[in-house]
Amino acid sequence: MKSIKGCAIWAMAAVLSVFMMGCDCQDDVCEDCVRPMVTFVSPANLAINVPINTAVTATFSKDMNPSTISAATFILYRGGVQVAGAVSYVGRSATFTPANPLLHSTLYTATITNDAKDTAGNRLKYNYVWSFTTGIAPDTTRPMVTFVTPANLETNVPINTAVSATFSEAMTPATISTATFTLFNGVTPVAGTVIYVGLTATFSPSIPLLHNTVYTATVTNAAADLAGNTLLNNYVWTFTTGAAPDTTRPTVTFVSPANLETGVLINTAVNATFSEAMTPGTISTATFTLHNGVTPIAGTVIYVGLTATFTPSAPLLHNTVYTATITNTAADLAGNTLLNNYVWAFTTGAAPDTTRPTVTFVSPANLETGVLSTVVYVGLTATFTPSAPLLHNTVYTATITNGASDLAGNTLLNNYVWSFTTGAAPDTTRPTVTFVSPANLETGVLINTAVSATFSEAMAPITISTATFTLFNGLTPVTGTVVYVGLTATFTPSVPLINSTVYTATITTGAKDLAGNSLLNNYVWSFTTGAAPDTT
Template sequence: MRRIRFQPIYRLLTLIVSVFLFSGCGGDGKTSHWDGDHLPTVTSTSPADGEIGVASGNNVTATFSEAMAPETITSTTFLLQQGGVPIAGTVTYSGVTGVFNPTAGLAYNTTYIATITTGARDLTGNPLAAAHVWSFTTGTNPDTTAPTVTSSVPSNGGSGVAIGNNLAATFSEAMEPGTITPLSFTLASGGTAVAGSVTYAGVTAIFNPATDLAFNTTYTATITTGARDLAGNPLANNHVWSFTTGAAPDTLAPTVTLTVPINGATGVAIGNNLSATFSEAMDPLTLTNLSFSLASGGTAVAGSVTYAGVTAIFNPATDLAFNTTYTATITTGARDLAGNPLANNHVWSFTTGAAPDTLAPTVTLTVPINGATGVAIGNNLSATFSEAMDPLTLTNLSFSLASGEPPLRGV
């Protein structure tokens, strides 16, 4: 009998496994430290999924739940298409936001599909769990409206401001992240510039001083006209405000003061978003779908999170289920502008309503019956329905009797 030699096959398999392990599945020789429990997500987009009337000159943005590896946010991982045809453009990345800038203005009244692929990875090599896809439709006119600063923290003229707080400015619309920098968002005291870093997410910019501010000191913050929206429109004028620090740092934990739906609510519409309002301004970079989540029976609900003012919004990716109890959670990962986290997770529950009735009612019985003869002249008429009816809709406009013309009067 002839013996079969396995050694060459064994060596081949060993070589294949060695190459696989060496490459780390990264395709570039780098080892990917994939953590399946902490994969990055897209927390918000501009335009939003399903948005209509989008200005044709706007850029498209995607905000992530954490800092991403910039070299993975490119025109090969951030795509825009119309009718299956790729749209040419350039991709930039800043902070936690990727921006797709079409080479030419988009067409009017046209639907586009944007995609962030799983080629997008965070700083430790973790990819998105799945491609993030959304669509929007352009309008008939370009965006020529200048953005504005709608609120700031501290507010203009504020006093007793904690020395460890960051500053925040909220805009009237999504801005081009690359224009929100220490050059366009500045802080000074007595003409002396304060060193710091600037981040941007959603519609909010944050100035983080390099060191704590001085006690009992007046500071002036400025957002210059170098800040531009996604259509390239600058602020009409510099936005300037001042505030004065207090004598002690902020060590008070923020709280959730209001939720929609409220805890224990029933009959909640399945298409509603959730919102949580805080006791003070929060760091928007800490409000993502990692710190604001929704689940039913232990199963997470996919959705996006946005933040503006003092309110965070959770927008489920699809309508919720009927007659189902959901639990929402804001974790201690949510922090205020001084870096203070919630003292405890804030958890609340609510139950959606029943499925809507879309079945048309019918008339199941009439007295007299159709075609009856010899009916007594003093009798009333009746109609029985297949289900309970709205009595306000049953009037002599909807229930009438006639013999020739005109109709007979009755109640």
């Protein structure tokens, strides 16, 4: 009997098993036996009020054979009627563009059939099906760039970085390319490739960038959303490289639901926030998984800012333990992967979440005066960073609209609006740590405690992570997650601390306030654990 390379066939039953797993091989040779998956769709499954002039997209976990992505394998139905349209495939994304506007207030069902194959000939395991309902109006809102990395005016950027831009909505993949996403060193274009996954476009230079050099990135106003609306203007930002490549591995700094959390609502989504920007192509259902025992949960993954979100295709089961995993093939923009798989578990409760979220803290405070002069969401905090300094002595009004929703899809009840007045000068005052728990040199600390630090002012959430808030037992780092809420950062160890042991906590000078001012020095304190956990 012949052997199938990479699939080690020892009996006919095993041969059949391999072919069922996806080895649609020629001449008994199979180099790649991993099936492709659909990792992101737009409109999302069960979305409502979808604009009638939208296109429909699906992103895959692998490069697909373009000849298998067509109107025969990507189909849109209205009831039992097939919708006429054209299908295109760019990067890893397929787009179905209806020949005519969709009907108002109508349920549509999209299907990617399992005749869609990757470049190795492996099929989808099943047809991928999702549905959405249109609204009554077309989409006339222009897309925007909401987050970029490296950040505008950032310095000491690693020379092996990639450059990414995240959009406010799903874009037409064919309009995201090296023609619309460029990088220049002065007037010299940088060669590279562009990939668009989820809501994020990534430009990967063909060779490392030059040391200590200013680069200018541009997303042109030819980039368009799924309804054909383009950016209003070119989006331009600059950054300066440092002297060395990035060799630091990324880490997971925050997860929701938390590890070992109980009573989790069955309609929740699962998210993980990273210590730095990741390569969107490495954040998918292949690298972010959810299991009930050994049974994988179907769902989609989207990566925005620093956070990946896994949305199950159906509600979770009640009173069930689920295990989430970020695999160590998830990589940052320099190609550094997680050191190990990041695994956490949670248990669902009995009822869905219908409680609306509320805004609990804002900075600057409502009606605050004398305030010193891209949106990113980390942990529980959203930060709007103006592209230029605010005007002096001016009243500004900030709004969180009721389009903001929690992981269960519940929106704010109303828009949340507050105002503040700027002062006459920029903020050059360094933040300080004003309170810590456990206190410095405290003894008898409970081994199931979390460690927290409160700052003198609001901090930039992106700078509060396991990279800047650490806990050590001697020279051994303690694993855990960091969340920043209000003025307080909290480090929660992944497992209970060791009894009768001295621990050292540090907030590094990488922690910065909203104006970019860092701590003057690392803030270091220590405490000693007691003998028993707190069960009171």
